[in-house]
Amino acid sequence: MKTVDVCLSPDLIHLYDVTDKVVVVVDILRATSCMTAGLASGVKSITPFENLEQCQRMKTEGYLIAGERNGEKVEGFDLGNSPFDYMDEKVKGKKVAVTTTNGTVAIEKSRRSIEVIIGSFLNISSVARYVLAQKQNVLILCAGWKGKVNLEDSLFAGALVDRIIDQFDYETDAPLLARSGYLQMKDDLLGQIKNSSHARRLNRLNVIKDIEYCLTEDVFDVVPKLKDGELVV
Amino acid sequence: MKTVDVCLSPDLIHLYDVTDKVVVVVDILRATSCMTAGLASGVKSITPFENLEQCQRMKTEGYLIAGERNGEKVEGFDLGNSPFDYMDEKVKGKKVAVTTTNGTVAIEKSRRSIEVIIGSFLNISSVARYVLAQKQNVLILCAGWKGKVNLEDSLFAGALVDRIIDQFDYETDAPLLARSGYLQMKDDLLGQIKNSSHARRLNRLNVIKDIEYCLTEDVFDVVPKLKDGELVV
Numbered sequence: 001m002k003t004v005d006v007c008l009s010p011d012l013i014h015l016y017d018v019t020d021k022v023v024v025v026v027d028i029l030r031a032t033s034c035m036t037a038g039l040a041s042g043v044k045s046i047t048p049f050e051n052l053e054q055c056q057r058m059k060t061e062g063y064l065i066a067g068e069r070n071g072e073k074v075e076g077f078d079l080g081n082s083p084f085d086y087m088d089e090k091v092k093g094k095k096v097a098v099t100t101t102n103g104t105v106a107i108e109k110s111r112r113s114i115e116v117i118i119g120s121f122l123n124i125s126s127v128a129r130y131v132l133a134q135k136q137n138v139l140i141l142c143a144g145w146k147g148k149v150n151l152e153d154s155l156f157a158g159a160l161v162d163r164i165i166d167q168f169d170y171e172t173d174a175p176l177l178a179r180s181g182y183l184q185m186k187d188d189l190l191g192q193i194k195n196s197s198h199a200r201r202l203n204r205l206n207v208i209k210d211i212e213y214c215l216t217e218d219v220f221d222v223v224p225k226l227k228d229g230e231l232v233v
Numbered sequence: 234m235k236t237v238d239v240c241l242s243p244d245l246i247h248l249y250d251v252t253d254k255v256v257v258v259v260d261i262l263r264a265t266s267c268m269t270a271g272l273a274s275g276v277k278s279i280t281p282f283e284n285l286e287q288c289q290r291m292k293t294e295g296y297l298i299a300g301e302r303n304g305e306k307v308e309g310f311d312l313g314n315s316p317f318d319y320m321d322e323k324v325k326g327k328k329v330a331v332t333t334t335n336g337t338v339a340i341e342k343s344r345r346s347i348e349v350i351i352g353s354f355l356n357i358s359s360v361a362r363y364v365l366a367q368k369q370n371v372l373i374l375c376a377g378w379k380g381k382v383n384l385e386d387s388l389f390a391g392a393l394v395d396r397i398i399d400q401f402d403y404e405t406d407a408p409l410l411a412r413s414g415y416l417q418m419k420d421d422l423l424g425q426i427k428n429s430s431h432a433r434r435l436n437r438l439n440v441i442k443d444i445e446y447c448l449t450e451d452v453f454d455v456v457p458k459l460k461d462g463e464l465v466v
Contacts, residue, residue: 008382011245015380147248149241151406173384173429177414180425184417192413196406 004131004138004164006157006174010106011147018113022136024127024160025110026119027143028152029199030081031103033120033214034066035231038086038096040123040220045230046096048104058097064090066098071207074099082210083122095230102143107226110141118224118231121156121217128163130223138168140178151181151196152214155189158182189215237364237371237397239390239407243339244380251346255369257360257393258343259352260376261385262432263314264336266353266447267299268464271319271329273356273453278463279329281337291330297323299331304440307332315443316355328463335376340459343374351457351464354389354450361396363456371401373411384414384429385447388422391415422448 005021007013026032035046049055052067052074059065059078066079066086073080079091081100098104110116114136119127131138140160142153158178161170170176185192190212193199199211222233238254240246259265268279282288285300285307292298292311299312299319306313312324314333331337343349347369352360364371373393375386391411394403403409418425423445426432432444455466 008241009245011248012242012380012382015244145405147245148405149245149407149410151409154406154410171430172378172381173387174382176384176425176429177382177387177410180414180417181410184413192409196409197404 001169002135002137003171004140004161004168004175005170005172006140006142006161006178008142008149008154008174008178009144009147010102010109010141013109013141016139018110018139020137021113021139022115022117022131022134023110023113024117024119024131024138024140025103025106025143026140026153026156027100027103027106028120028156028214030083030210030214031100031143032118033122034081034083034086035118035224036120036122036220036222037083038091039224039231039233040222041087042092043086044093044095045232046098047230048107049097049099050104050108052099055097055099063095063097066096068100070101083213084210102145106141106143113139116226119156119160121159121215122219123222124156124159124163125218126221126223128160132164132167145197152193154178155182155185159186234402235368235370236404237373237394237401237408238403238405239373239375239394239411241375241382241387241407241411242377242380243335243342243374246342246374249372251343251372253370254346254372255348255350255364255367256343256346257350257352257364257371257373258336258339258376259373259386259389260333260336260339261353261389261447263316263443263447264331264333264376265351266355267314267316267319268351268457269353269355269453269455270316271324272457272464272466273455274320275325276319277326277328278465279331280463281340282330282332283337283341285332288330288332296328296330299329301333303334316446317443335378339374339376346372349459352389352393354392354448355452356455357389357392357396358451359454359456361393365397365400378430385426387411388415388418392419
């Protein structure tokens with residue numbers, strides 16, 4: 001039986017052997033929600049960069065550039081980190097280069113895996129079906145916040161574990177912890193996440209609208225994958 | 234208002250500033266349960282060592298030596314890592330030197346804090362009362378298993394958070410995750426922990442007896458503290 005595991009922070013990824021695993025990268029607020037929404041809405045590709053300057057340079061190669069640091073859009077960039085930015089008409093058919101505080105770091109740390117796919121509540125059932133069909137070991141990697149565990153990514157991990165656990169074994173306890181947190185909070189995810197550190201840090205009207213959207217399940221039936229350094233569907 | 238935070242693994246402790254915090258070190262199976270039981274039962278002091286050879290050398294200075302690696306008692310040591318070993322008549326009044334896979338590492342990483350105290354279900358209410366009275370920032374540091382998050386330490390963290398959260402603020406989400414896991418599992422802690430990786434790894438009769446004991450709340454009214462490198466009450 002294949003295994004499912006959860007890595008609650010990129011700062012723990014050194015403890016996991018990713019080479020025999022499909023890695024589901026999760027950064028609910030808001031990188032992987034943006035990637036899901038964008039690629040499902042006609043964005044041609046999304047190329048993640050850890051480094052802000054490298055990302056910025058892609059502008060000269062015809063990319064739209066998207067960047068966020070500490071939850072704020074980077075000055076002079078084309079897109080911020082709202083999923084609505086990624087669904088705008090002007091982004092359709094375009095290539096996007098993106099850098100984020102946590103999400104792109106998590107993707108970088110997963111490159112040696114069998115495959116990197118992008119998870120969010122927006123495509124959670126598609127991701128669940130995909131990993132069930134792949135029959136490979138699965139690692140759900142939470143992007144967290146600057147290395148620390150965050151609630152929204154952990155609850156997504158728990159929700160995905162809950163959907164697939166019958167078909168997988170687990171070697172460590174993180175899937176059990178994430179799943180029990182999800183089961184405890186699932187009837188009021190929005191209320192709980194609004195109470196979390198991230199939401200309190202970014203408690204502005206447009207962010208609350210983003211958060212509500214990012215917690216909506218199964219808006220899109222896509223599974224973005226990293227291919228030759230680009231995310232595509 | 235003072236804050237409570239939870240560090241789910243010693244491999245994340247670099248993200249926390251411990252210098253303005255009381256650190257509650259937790260290694261439910263079984264280091265901190267042993268320390269609580271032993272010190273409450275008449276052990277004079279317990280000195281933690283990361284290094285096995287350093288610990289062993291204390292034998293020549295009149296200490297009883299206690300050691301565990303990968304959940305097994307070290308060959309030739311006086312005590313293993315069952316709390317019942319620490320309550321034996323032969324340990325009363327004695328100094329104990331101890332080394333464990335995870336628990337002593339967590340203690341070492343907390344030394345720069347205001348104070349290191351020892352938490353377990355066996356003394357959870359005493360610990361809760363103590364940190365409420367101290368009115369300092371609190372960090373609950375889970376020893377985990379070789380850097381990975383484990384269930385029993387996370388659930389203890391959640392249980393302690395649940396007892397004190399009305400009097401503390403929280404800066405990060407780990408307390409929320411741990412608490413929700415605890416609330417979800419608290420009516421069947423033993424069943425859930427038996428299902429965890431640690432219990433499955435050590436599924437032998439004497440270990441199950443230890444686990445049952447280590448999940449018993451409020452057997453002892455003590456708060457072990459680190460003073461000059463020794464744990465005492």
